[in-house]
Amino acid sequence: MTTTVVASAAKVHSSVVEATELPRLIQLTDNLYGAAFSLMKLLPARYIIDQAEAAGTLLPGTPIIETSSGTFALGLAMVCRLRGYPLTIVGDAAIDRELYTRLTMLGATVEIVEDTGRPGGIQGARLARVEELRLLRPDSFVPGQYDNPNNPAAYGAVAELIGGTLGPVDCLVGPVGSGGSTGGLAAALRLSDPTLHLVGVDTHGSIIFGTPDRPRMLRGLGSSIHPGNVRHSAYDEVHWVTAPEAFHATHELFRTHGLFMGPTSGASFQVAAWWARQNPDSTVVAVLPDEGYRYQSTVYNEAWLREQGITPAANPAGPALVEHPLDAPSTWSRLLWARRRFDDVMVPGAHA
Numbered sequence: 645m646t647t648t649v650v651a652s653a654a655k656v657h658s659s660v661v662e663a664t665e666l667p668r669l670i671q672l673t674d675n676l677y678g679a680a681f682s683l684m685k686l687l688p689a690r691y692i693i694d695q696a697e698a699a700g701t702l703l704p705g706t707p708i709i710e711t712s713s714g715t716f717a718l719g720l721a722m723v724c725r726l727r728g729y730p731l732t733i734v735g736d737a738a739i740d741r742e743l744y745t746r747l748t749m750l751g752a753t754v755e756i757v758e759d760t761g762r763p764g765g766i767q768g769a770r771l772a773r774v775e776e777l778r779l780l781r782p783d784s785f786v787p788g789q790y791d792n793p794n795n796p797a798a799y800g801a802v803a804e805l806i807g808g809t810l811g812p813v814d815c816l817v818g819p820v821g822s823g824g825s826t827g828g829l830a831a832a833l834r835l836s837d838p839t840l841h842l843v844g845v846d847t848h849g850s851i852i853f854g855t856p857d858r859p860r861m862l863r864g865l866g867s868s869i870h871p872g873n874v875r876h877s878a879y880d881e882v883h884w885v886t887a888p889e890a891f892h893a894t895h896e897l898f899r900t901h902g903l904f905m906g907p908t909s910g911a912s913f914q915v916a917a918w919w920a921r922q923n924p925d926s927t928v929v930a931v932l933p934d935e936g937y938r939y940q941s942t943v944y945n946e947a948w949l950r951e952q953g954i955t956p957a958a959n960p961a962g963p964a965l966v967e968h969p970l971d972a973p974s975t976w977s978r979l980l981w982a983r984r985r986f987d988d989v990m991v992p993g994a995h996a
Contacts, residue, residue, distance in 0.1 A: 659726055661690050666802060667932070669809050672901055676920040676928045677810060678913070679802065680903055684933040685712075685789075686719035688824050691798035692787045693723050704728065707784040709777050711770040713738035714864055715934050716789050716822075721750040734773045736766045738863055743938060765857060765868030789822050791872035796828030803832030806929060815841040815923065817916035818931030819865035819908040820852055823874030825931055830878050841926075843881045844981070845908075845915050847890070853882045853981070854969030854990050861887035861952065864908040864933070876986040883915045883963055884977045890914060891943050892956035894936070904936040907943050914976075918962055968993070 657663035665687040667679040681687075696702035706729060710720055713735035724731040731752040733739075739747070739754065747754050757773050759766040771790075778786055789795050806813060806829075813833060818826040830842040849858040850866025853876075857868050862885070887907075894910025897903045905913075909932035916930030942948050949956065963978035969989065972979070981989065 661686060661723060661726065665690060666805055669806065670901070670903070672913075672930075673917070673920060675924060675926060676916055676930065678901075678903065678909075678916075678930050678932045679806065680905065680909070680932040682935055683715055683719055684825060684931070685714070685716040686722060687802070688789065688795045688798040689716060689719035689723050689787070692789070692792055692794045693720075693727065693729075695794045696785060696787075702729075702785050705730070707732065707781055708787065709734070709774055709781070709784050710787045710789065711735065711767070711774045712789065713770075714743075717747060717752070718743065718750075720787065721747050721752045724752070725750040732777060734770045734777070736770060740938070740941075742941075767868045771869070789824065789873075790869070793873070795822060795824035795873050796831065799825055799828030800832045803829055807833065807836065810927065810929070812837055812927065813840060813929050814926035815843060815916075815919055815928045816931070817843040817912055817919060817928065818845060819912050819933065820844040820846055820874060821865045821867060821908075822871050823852075825933065827873060827875050827878055829931070841880045842878055843883065843915060843919060844879045845911050846882060846884050847911070848884050848886065848972065848974060848977075850884075853879075853884075853979070854986065855884060855972055856970075861954070862890050862907060862911065864906060865911060870986070876981070876989070877983050879981045880983060882969075882979050882981045884972050885911045885914055886975060888954050888957050889959050889976055891949070891954065892958050893917075894939075894943055895956055896958075897932075898936070903932065905932050906934045906936050906939050908933050909936075910943075915963075 664682045667681045670678045670680055672678050708729050709732045711734045717733045733752050734755045757769050760769050834840050846853050847860055847862040847866045849860040851857045852867050860866055890907050890911035893914035894907050897913045912930045916928055920928040959976045963976045966972050966977050966979050
């Protein structure tokens with residue numbers, strides 16, 4: 645099927661942020677649409693800064709300190725560079741050389757921390773360092789993407805775009821990290837249709853939805869902490885996908901539809917395409933968070949994949965349905981979360 649782009653009227657934008665913060669809506673199959681962002685985290689970065697300026701908590705020249713090893717760091721660096729705020733990013737080894745270069749060219753100071761083995765893993769170590777820096781600079785501002793309610797609130801604009809262009813949506817599928825995009829989009833879309841089915845995409849080794857904490861090859865989604873912006877009771881369904889499966893879906897998204905996206909987009913596409921096939925009469929939207937240029941030397945590089953012992957491959961059997969997160973096998977798994985609180989799901993023997 646020919647991929648269709650749902651376009652909006654052209655306009656002159658005041659900055660690259662305004663020009664690129666909203667997604668393109670692209671029809672992938674008869675009932676599946678992709679909300680394809682160039683850099684999704686640019687939207688909450690800009691919105692959080694806007695709200696802090698409006699509240700008077702962020703004054704000209706105020707130093708900004710934040711933790712991120714991915715696209716939120718880049719989005720925040722772009723906004724801070726355009727508005728003149730000095731920025732310090734606390735990250736880890738997931739900040740590759742290319743991202744480090746882009747951050748520093750935008751004027752950000754980048755600190756790399758290591759996992760100290762304390763609870764919360766590397767994300768806990770990063771947050772601890774942010775707190776140390778905040779105490780050293782009491783005049784600073786910390787956006788706090790994991791807990792700041794302005795992160796999910798930023799996606800109201802995307803919900804307006806989706807609703808105004810596609811009309812009613814039956815199912816929203818997206819990767820879960822900070823919880824901002826899926827939680828914020830679902831909350832806004834449910835104002836007009838409370839029955840919207842929300843599917844969160846996670847990976848094994850992430851504790852967000854209750855699997856044991858361990859190293860994760862698939863980055864950009866999942867977490868070693870419980871972000872405050874993840875409202876568990878919003879999710880109808882959760883999928884855990886593996887790196888080989890998600891990387892294959894990432895390649896397939898480009899081969900089939902020409903969408904050169906990152907691995908979190910591949911993971912979202914993998915689950916959304918399956919859900920759309922199972923529910924052919926439903927309108928499904930997949931959140932595709934960022935483009936693939938950062939991953940040319942990794943996910944799109946055969947030599948790197950061989951070095952990691954990864955062979956991208958589809959899982960034709962689809963997800964294994966489980967009744968508890970601790971029952972999830974090490975392959976693609978699915979749990980009917982049923983809008984329950986985390987503690988209610990984690991009770992031994994709990995089922996939807």
